[in-house]
Amino acid sequence: MEVIEKAPAKINLNLDVLGKRDDGYHEMRMVMTSIDLADHLTFKPLEEDRIVLHSNSGFMPLDERNIVYKTALLVKERFNVTKGVDITIDKQIPIAAGLGGGSSDAAATLRGLNRLWNLGQSLEDLALLGAEIGSDVPYCVHGRTAHATGRGEKIELIEEIPQCWVVLVKPRKGISSWMIFENLNVESLQRYNTEEMLEAIKNHDYEQVAKHAGNALEQVSVEKQPAIKQIKEKMLQFGADAALMSGTGPTIYGLCKHSSRAHRVYNGLKGFCDEVYLVRTLK
Known part of the structure; x- marks a missing residue:
């Protein structure tokens, strides 16, 4: 067995x-x-x-x-x-x-x-x-x-988000969670309204999900690894609907509603990043 x-x-x-x-x-x-x-x-x-x-x-x-x-x-x-x-x-x-x-x-x-x-x-x-x-x-x-x-x-x-494409980029250098949380100054972090994200998901509104995506730890990780910001900017330039760091990083993901846009972002990033993935959200 x-x-x-x-x-x-x-x-x-x-x-x-x-x-x-x-x-x-x-x-x-x-x-x-x-x-x-x-x-x-x-x-x-x-x-x-x-x-x-x-x-x-x-x-x-x-x-x-x-x-x-x-x-x-x-x-x-x-x-x-x-x-x-x-x-x-x-x-x-x-x-x-x-x-x-x-x-x-x-x-x-x-x-x-x-x-x-x-x-x-x-x-x-x-x-x-x-x-x-x-x-x-x-x-x-x-x-x-x-x-x-x-x-x-x-x-x-909660309810599933509207299914979409996700382009992931993992920079070469990793970041451990303890490095981010060890001396974290919570008062200096940008705040994100979770209620707006929950409302967008409840309404099955993909555009609002993309609009309200946010990570309070992103700037802290960017200070330790500037490549995060550079990759995020590239994602948006290539046409991602939203680009965000996941967790404590360093992986950045881009959300794309349409396959053609997702493939354009994926192909654009493959040109200068080693680890690039094109996947979908799970249903």
Whole structure:
């Protein structure tokens, strides 16, 4: 028996930072949606009590430092599972890109092991467990389009955004989230009205979704990596309806309503960027 789980990337349509909490995390309001760029994880049972990882990527550890390993270990301990698992990670989402690849892999591990070991947990149960692993994991357990609050772990599923094309550009140099949040001056950040984004999605209004896309952390990341601003400007020049950094970056995405425009943006950026992807939002 083997179980296969898809782990889609996510983009932040809206990201607002409200303040720093007593526990050291930041209070957030975000609107996120899944896109059709995904890792695939395959789970096979092992009789021996161990966790074995394989991957096509040479850029991540395959031991206890890996978030998939940590997640599998947490599940084994929480549910007293004495059997092992062999996990293969087909990595397609760029690493340290602001696209939630690690969190989505962790979420896929929760769903996959729930099926493999017949644990009988609901998605809500798995999302609660995922909050112990990382702030974005609860969202990734559910996927779809969601309004996230708290440190990102409180999830309200909402209507899907109008389906559109997404052009992604990952600059060569990554950015780690802790670098952005470590000395974050919340008072200096630009604010974004999440309610306007939620209203646009409720009304299935693509133009308003594009208009209200915003990321309060973008300027902070631009200061550490100016290429973000340059790529964003290029996206808009080539005709994207909106261009925005996802998460803490450094990946920039452009929204395009029409295929012809999306391909024009994609082809224009392929000329001077190595990692460029053309995908759609998930339905």
